[in-house]
Every structure is written in C-alpha cells, then in structure tokens.
Amino acid sequence: MKASLVLSRFGQAIVVLIGVSLLVFVIVRVIPGDPVRLMAGEQASEERIQAIRTNLGLDLPLWQQYMIYLNNALHGDFGWSLRYQRPTSELIAGAFPATAKLALVSIGLAIFVGIPVGIISAVKCNTAIDSFVMMLMLIGQAMPTFWWGLVLIVLFSVTLRILPTSGDATAKHFVLPALTLATYITALIVRLTRSTMIEVLDEDYVRVARAKGLRESHVVVGHALKNAALPIATVIGLQFANLLGGAVITETVFGWPGLGTLAVNAIYNRDYPLVQAIVLLMAVLFVVINTVVDISYLYLDPRLNEK
Amino acid sequence: MNRADRRKVFGSILLTLVLALAACGAQPPAAPTESVATQPPAPAPTAAPMEIRVGVAADPVSMDPRVSIAQSGFAMLRHAFEPLVFRASDMSLVPVLAESWSRPDPLTWQFNLRKGVKFHNGEDFDAEAVKYTIESYMNPDNAWVNTQFAGYISVIEGVEVKDPHTVLLHTSKPSNALVNNLALIAMLPKEHGAASGELFTNAPIGTGPWRIIEYTPNSRMLLEKFDGYWGQKPKIDKIEFRILPENATRVAALESGELHLINNLPTDTLSRIESNPDLQVLSTSSNRVIHVGLEFNRPPFDDVRVRQAMNYATDKQAIVEDLLGGYPDIATGPMHPSVAGFPSGLTPYDYNPEKAKQLLEEAGYGDGITVKFGYPTGRYLMDKQVGEAIIGQWEQIGITIEPETAEWGTFFNNRATLLKYDAWLYGFGAVTSNPDYALQWFGRGRKWGGDYENPAVDELLSKADAEVDQAKAIAMYEEACRIIWDEAAWVFLYYQPDLYGASKKLQGFEPRTDEYFLLFNASLSQ
Numbered sequence: 008m009k010a011s012l013v014l015s016r017f018g019q020a021i022v023v024l025i026g027v028s029l030l031v032f033v034i035v036r037v038i039p040g041d042p043v044r045l046m047a048g049e050q051a052s053e054e055r056i057q058a059i060r061t062n063l064g065l066d067l068p069l070w071q072q073y074m075i076y077l078n079n080a081l082h083g084d085f086g087w088s089l090r091y092q093r094p095t096s097e098l099i100a101g102a103f104p105a106t107a108k109l110a111l112v113s114i115g116l117a118i119f120v121g122i123p124v125g126i127i128s129a130v131k132c133n134t135a136i137d138s139f140v141m142m143l144m145l146i147g148q149a150m151p152t153f154w155w156g157l158v159l160i161v162l163f164s165v166t167l168r169i170l171p172t173s174g175d176a177t178a179k180h181f182v183l184p185a186l187t188l189a190t191y192i193t194a195l196i197v198r199l200t201r202s203t204m205i206e207v208l209d210e211d212y213v214r215v216a217r218a219k220g221l222r223e224s225h226v227v228v229g230h231a232l233k234n235a236a237l238p239i240a241t242v243i244g245l246q247f248a249n250l251l252g253g254a255v256i257t258e259t260v261f262g263w264p265g266l267g268t269l270a271v272n273a274i275y276n277r278d279y280p281l282v283q284a285i286v287l288l289m290a291v292l293f294v295v296i297n298t299v300v301d302i303s304y305l306y307l308d309p310r311l312n313e314k
Numbered sequence: 315m316n317r318a319d320r321r322k323v324f325g326s327i328l329l330t331l332v333l334a335l336a337a338c339g340a341q342p343p344a345a346p347t348e349s350v351a352t353q354p355p356a357p358a359p360t361a362a363p364m365e366i367r368v369g370v371a372a373d374p375v376s377m378d379p380r381v382s383i384a385q386s387g388f389a390m391l392r393h394a395f396e397p398l399v400f401r402a403s404d405m406s407l408v409p410v411l412a413e414s415w416s417r418p419d420p421l422t423w424q425f426n427l428r429k430g431v432k433f434h435n436g437e438d439f440d441a442e443a444v445k446y447t448i449e450s451y452m453n454p455d456n457a458w459v460n461t462q463f464a465g466y467i468s469v470i471e472g473v474e475v476k477d478p479h480t481v482l483l484h485t486s487k488p489s490n491a492l493v494n495n496l497a498l499i500a501m502l503p504k505e506h507g508a509a510s511g512e513l514f515t516n517a518p519i520g521t522g523p524w525r526i527i528e529y530t531p532n533s534r535m536l537l538e539k540f541d542g543y544w545g546q547k548p549k550i551d552k553i554e555f556r557i558l559p560e561n562a563t564r565v566a567a568l569e570s571g572e573l574h575l576i577n578n579l580p581t582d583t584l585s586r587i588e589s590n591p592d593l594q595v596l597s598t599s600s601n602r603v604i605h606v607g608l609e610f611n612r613p614p615f616d617d618v619r620v621r622q623a624m625n626y627a628t629d630k631q632a633i634v635e636d637l638l639g640g641y642p643d644i645a646t647g648p649m650h651p652s653v654a655g656f657p658s659g660l661t662p663y664d665y666n667p668e669k670a671k672q673l674l675e676e677a678g679y680g681d682g683i684t685v686k687f688g689y690p691t692g693r694y695l696m697d698k699q700v701g702e703a704i705i706g707q708w709e710q711i712g713i714t715i716e717p718e719t720a721e722w723g724t725f726f727n728n729r730a731t732l733l734k735y736d737a738w739l740y741g742f743g744a745v746t747s748n749p750d751y752a753l754q755w756f757g758r759g760r761k762w763g764g765d766y767e768n769p770a771v772d773e774l775l776s777k778a779d780a781e782v783d784q785a786k787a788i789a790m791y792e793e794a795c796r797i798i799w800d801e802a803a804w805v806f807l808y809y810q811p812d813l814y815g816a817s818k819k820l821q822g823f824e825p826r827t828d829e830y831f832l833l834f835n836a837s838l839s840q
Contacts (some may be wrong), residue, residue, distance in 0.1 A: 041731050042722035048383045048462040053761055055461045062457060075511045091531065093515065101531065157562050164570040172567040173558055174534065230488075242766040262558045264533030272373065272532065277723050
C-alpha cells in the first residue's frame with residue numbers, strides 16, 4: 008500500500024513539475040520587459056543587444072528555447088543567471104540555507120505556540136480566555152506582514168535598540184523576521200487547532216475516555232489531539248513549503264539574503280533562467296512536502312494503512 | 315492510553331517538520347563560492363579596529379568589476395579596485411595607477427604606470443596587467459563581461475607594452491573621452507584573472523586600499539584594510555556594505571545606530587533625520603539630469619515651438635520644493651555645471667503657462683495636443699510623484715495626457731524597444747563626468763529612436779572628441795549645449811540630489827556629483 012502510494016505520488020510529481028516548468032517558462036516571457044536590454048544597460052548599442060540575444064538563444068522560437076531548457080534541466084543544468092553572470096544553481100544554493108533556517112525557526116515557533124494555545128482555546132471554548140485568544144489571532148492573521156515587520160523594527164531596533172534591524176549573522180538577527188513570519192502562521196494554527204479540537208472533543212470516544220476516569224489532560228492530548236492531527240499537519244506542511252519558497256516580503260523588509268529576495272530581484276531584472284530555476288525549486292519543495300504530508304497520514308491515521 | 319501512544323501522537327504531528335528538514339538536507343550544499351572568502355582575515359590589531367557600516371539600496375550584483383554596471387556597484391567596488399585615472403571630488407582627472415599620461419600623437423595615448431604597486435594576492439601591477447585588463451574587457455568571447463564597458467573604450471585598437479611601466483593605447487580615431495572613460499576600467503591581476511576567468515567574482519583581487527573578504531549577494535559586502543596598499547592608508551579598518559533595498563529598513567538601521575551611513579535617503583524622512591541630534595543629512599546635486607524626453611521624429615514634438623512650450627509649461631520650482639524637499643538644483647543646461655564644456659548664460663525656461671499656450675498656438679496646436687506620457691516607478695527619487703505633478707501642470711495648458719507608469723523593466727521596454735511613448739520621464743547621469751558622455755544622447759549615443767537629432771550638434775560633438783586642443787574642444791561642447799538647450803531637446807527638469815543620512819560621528823565623507831560614495835578620507839569620531 009505504502010509503495011503504491013509513493014509510486015503514484017512520484018508519477019504525479021513528474022507531471023506537476025513539467026507543467027510548472029512550461030507555465031513559468033511562458034509566463035516570464037509574456038510579462039513585458041527585455042532581459043537583454045536590462046542586462047546590457049542603457050549604453051549598449053543595438054548591435055551588441057542583438058549579439059547577446061543570439062548568444063543566449065533568445066531569438067530562437069519559444070518551443071525550441073523550451074526544449075533546450077528542458078534538456079539542460081534534465082542534465083542538471085538550470086541555466087546561467089543573466090544578471091549575476093553565475094550559474095543559477097550556485098545562486099540558489101547560496102540563498103536557500105538562509106531561507107531554510109528562517110523557515111525552520113518560524114514554523115518551529117508557530118508550532119510551539121500555536122498548538123498549545125489552540126488546545127487551550129478549544130478546551131476553554133466560549134470563555135473569556137477563548138475570546139481573547141481568538142481576538143489576538145484574528146489580529147495576527149489580518150496584519151499585513153510588511154507593516155508588522157516595520158512595527159517590530161521600530162519598536163525593538165529603533166526605540167529599544169535591543170535587536171538588529173537586518174542581516175542574518177547571529178541568532179539575534181533571527182528574532183524579528185521569525186516573529187514576523189510566525190505571527191500569521193501561529194494564528195492560522197491556533198484557529199485550526201481550536202476548531203478541529205472542538206469538533207473532536209465532542210466525539211463519543213472522548214466522552215468514553217472521560218467516563219473511564221482518565222485525567223482531562225490525558226483525554227485532550229492522548230485521545231483528542233491524535234484525531235485532530237491530520238488537518239493540522241496538512242496546514243503546517245503547506246505553510247512550511249510556502250516559507251521554504253522564500254518569504255518575499257519579510258526577506259525584503261529585513262534584508263534577509265534568501266530565496267525571496269533573490270526571486271524578487273530576478274523578476275525585476277527579467278532574469279529568465281533564475282526565475283525559472285527558483286520557481287521550479289519552489290514547485291519541487293511543494294511536491295516533496297505534500298508527498299511527505301500524505302505519507303505521514305499513514306502514521307497519523309492507521310486506518311489508511313489497513314485500506 | 316500509554317506513554318508510547320502519546321509519544322506517537324506528538325511524533326506524528328511533528329513528522330512533517332522532521333521530514334521536511336530531511337528534504338532541506340537533500341538540497342545541494344551551498345557552493346563555497348557563494349560567500350567569497352578570498353583570503354583569511356589578518357590578525358586583529360591591538361587598537362580597536364575602526365569599522366564603518368554603510369547601508370546601500372542596491373546589490374552590486376558581482377564582485378567582478380567587469381560585470382557590475384549598477385551605479386552603487388561602481389562605488390562599492392572602487393574601494394577594492396583601482397583604475398589608471400580617476401576623478402577628484404571636483405571631477406578633475408587625477409592619476410591613480412598611472413602616474414602620468416600623454417598623447418604622443420592623435421591616435422596614441424601613453425600611460426606611465428606607478429611602480430611598486432601590488433595586487434591583494436601579491437601579484438605585481440605592471441604594463442602586462444594593463445594589457446590583460448583592457449583586452450579582457452574588450453574580448454567578445456568573454457561572455458560574462460558586460461558589453462557596456464567595451465563600449466566605453468571601443469576606440470582602442472591595440473594595447474602595446476612599451477616597457478614594464480609604460481603602456482601605449484592605440485586608437486582607431488582621436489578621442490579625448492577615452493581617458494575619462496578609463497576611470498571605469500578597474501585594473502586586474504593578469505595571472506589570477508586568467509586563471510579564474512568567469513569565476514573572478516568568487517575571488518576578487520584588486521589593488522585598492524581595502525580588499526574584499528566576503529560578499530553574500532543581496533546581503534552584504536565586507537572589506538578589510540589592505541596592508542600592502544601603495545598609497546595613503548585609510549583610517550577605516552573595515553567596511554561593511556549592507557544591502558537594504560527597503561527604504562524604511564535602511565532608515566531604521568541608521569536611526570538605531572547600526573549603520574553610520576545610508577544612501578538614497580528617501581525625501582519623506584528628511585525632516586526626521588535632520589531633527590535627530592545624532593544624525594545628519596548630507597547631499598549634493600548629482601550630475602544626473604532628470605528630464606522628460608520628447609519623441610523628436612513625429613508631431614507634435616518635431617516642432618521646436620512645441621518642445622519649448624513643454625518646458626515653459628513645467629513648473630520645476632514647484633516640483634523641487636513640494637516633492638523633493640527643496641534639495642535639487644533646477645537644471646540650467648543639458649548637462650551638469652560640473653562637467654567641462656558647460657556654457658554660461660543660457661536663458662532659463664521659467665514657468666510661464668501663458669507663453670507655453672502662445673507657442674502651441676503659433677505651432678498650430680491651439681486646440682491642444684494629446685501626449686502619451688510614460689514615467690517609471692521606483693527608479694528615480696520620487697519619480698512617480700514627479701510624473702503625476704507634470705501631468706497636472708501640462709493639463710493646465712490644454713494638453714491631454716495619456717499617462718502610463720510602470721516599474722523599471724516594463725517602462726524601459728516600452729521606451730527602448732516598443733517606442734511606446736511621446737514623452738517619458740528619464741534620468742541620465744554622466745558617470746564619467748565628461749561632456750562626451752554627458753551629451754551622448756544628443757549625438758553618438760542616440761540608439762532607440764525618438765531622440766533629438768541635429769547634424770550640426772552631431773558634428774560639433776564628434777569634432778570636439780577628436781580635437782587635440784582642449785580649449786577648442788570645450789568651445790565646441792559649449793556651442794553644442796547652447797543649440798540643444800535653445801532647441802529644447804528635452805524638458806529639462808533638475809539635477810537629482812544625491813542624498814545620504816549619516817551619523818554625526820562620521821567625518822570626512824563628502825557626497826560627489828558622480829554619485830560615488832567613497833570612504834577614502836572617512837573616519838569615525840568617538
């Protein structure tokens with residue numbers, strides 16, 4: 008069963024990745040802007056512009072360009088950045104660790120806070136505590152990341168001067184960007200955990216567990232949470248994949264040298280190969296994490312194993 | 315439920331995270347070249363090192379001076395790389411790696427090189443390095459080298475090593491501009507350059523007073539004082555350029571005391587910085603002429619009276635005062651007054667809507683004209699707001715505007731490739747600060763279509779560049795400027811201010827008209 012699931016997921020992943028590669032290939036070429044002009048600068052002559060275009064194969068028919076791109080990608084060559092004049096794989100490998108570290112800290116923080124608070128809110132449903140938590144979470148979800156990031160900078164960096172505004176050199180540098188990213192995700196997890204737990208806590212088997220005289224904490228964590236875990240894990244997985252693709256706005260606000268910043272610059276400069284490579288990586292991450300989440304269902308819900 | 319079950323539940327919830335972690339680990343490891351560490355840092359001196367931190371708005375893109383064409387990249391790399399000649403703060407040419415230069419005949423420039431200069435890796439700087447450098451900039455096979463540089467020195471036909479410290483540049487035609495343009499050509503070590511090729515950016519080596527010890531794209535560039543520097547040693551031991559494109563963050567980093575200097579200070583923060591007792595605003599009028607280009611080849615802007623009308627219809631003073639904090643100087647000529655060949659006594663185009671209407675009537679457009687006007691967003695200081703202000707002013711004299719604003723990539727494509735606009739907001743800075751460069755849009759640099767064209771100006775500019783007698787050359791540039799101005803080739807607006815926010819501890823830093831932020835004489839007071 009597990010093997011067939013993995014195989015089917017693998018097959019789907021191939022189709023998704025080819026689709027994404029084709030889509031992004033077309034989209035970057037449809038948006039207005041000429042990468043060669045931007046790369047060559049305002050002073051370049053028309054002859055030079057044409058020579059670069061020919062050299063890069065950008066004057067070939069689109070389908071030919073796509074075939075070359077696909078062929079190269081299958082051989083592990085994801086192209087040469089027009090802007091940075093370096094292999095795109097090298098640039099991505101340089102930016103990915105910063106993004107991954109920030110993503111891990113942020114999602115870790117969100118899980119650490121979100122699940123317990125969500126459980127408490129569910130257990131204390133319709134009390135003052137629950138209302139207060141829900142109000143906070145609503146604010147957390149509604150706040151624009153850009154604004155929230157700047158508020159944190161003004162408070163902790165400019166006014167209190169206890170945390171740095173930007174950069175990724177030390178653990179201190181992680182605090183503000185991770186807090187900015189974790190705020191939204193925490194709110195999401197709290198709300199989801201709460202609603203799922205409320206449903207589950209109303210189930211017969213929970214009442215049975217209580218009737219057996221088990222401690223309330225045991226009932227909530229051992230019985231209810233286990234059954235509420237499926238949707239929570241799904242959302243965590245998706246949010247994590249999102250973060251790994253580069254939190255564009257947060258990275259820009261905090262000068263974080265990750266994939267998001269790289270992607271924005273690549274788009275502004277119509278750096279086709281780099282945009283394609285980054286989007287493809289994002290697609291791979293989504294596919295991998297979704298597959299991991301799917302497989303994790305087998306452990307979270309043993310009934311799936313039996314089918 | 316037993317303890318094992320409980321563990322299973324928690325373990326399951328966190329499974330996603332753990333497996334995703336494994337996925338991260340499966341990514342290719344960071345290439346060692348991403349953050350360059352060219353040489354191990356020198357041992358710490360006994361006194362506390364003086365370190366200055368600078369926030370810059372744009373990434374230099376590469377540590378190879380042959381790749382980076384961003385203005386801020388030029389400035390950052392100039393701390394580690396040196397050209398043969400450069401410009402003093404008054405824009406006069408000064409020797410750097412060339413001690414002197416002469417022109418033995420109209421088609422040859424001779425450079426006498428400084429002796430005892432070492433590159434950061436210990437290689438000697440000599441005539442062979444000059445030959446290698448110039449040829450590597452010009453070699454079309456070097457696909458990674460930005461072709462813009464080859465354009466600056468395209469008149470060079472050959473580089474001759476006369477002796478280890480003398481080099482001759484043979485040119486295809488006489489050119490005064492070549493020496494100024496060589497200020498953009500950073501000298502590179504021959505052996506290391508040839509060995510590293512396109513990966514020079516990962517191990518950048520120059521002769522400058524600082525050497526690059528780290529560069530992380532879109533994050534920071536770190537430089538350390540080079541003890542073997544041939545010239546006057548700088549006071550600053552370390553420079554950190556931090557790349558912060560977000561204005562609010564850059565300003566916050568200055569206000570929090572993390573940074574000592576930031577460039578591209580947004581005008582909406584000027585009063586805040588000015589009123590901060592620890593900070594100061596430093597500014598100069600840069601040689602970037604902000605203007606509105608006019609489609610010269612089709613009606614209505616093929617008529618000089620209409621072009622003049624557009625100049626009279628534009629209230630430059632209001633734009634400067636209301637949008638730009640009063641910092642910019644209104645343009646008094648087609649280039650900046652600091653550039654040689656700037657003429658005196660040009661009649662200003664004062665704001666005069668009545669005169670503008672009258673000129674339009676004389677040109678047969680009394681019923682008004684329709685203009686497709688494009689302006690970029692985020693390229694120049696307050697460009698979107700300036701574009702909007704211009705629209706309002708032009709509409710007052712009966713001009714119908716079809717406005718279009720876009721981010722730079724789209725705007726540039728519309729202007730340069732699609733020739734979509736009748737009028738476009740643009741800024742042009744003379745990075746080499748010489749008249750040939752500054753006036754190129756009116757002569758040899760015309761390339762996209764729609765730019766002003768006048769055979770008399772073409773001839774003056776071409777002759778001026780080839781003229782050996784400098785006084786005669788200057789007179790020709792002045793004459794060209796007068797024609798361009800009187801014929802209202804553009805709507806001349808203002809010189810873009812180069813605005814910096816700085817800590818009051820920062821001493822010895824001066825903004826320059828060529829927009830280079832240089833820290834050679836800078837220091838920090840206690």
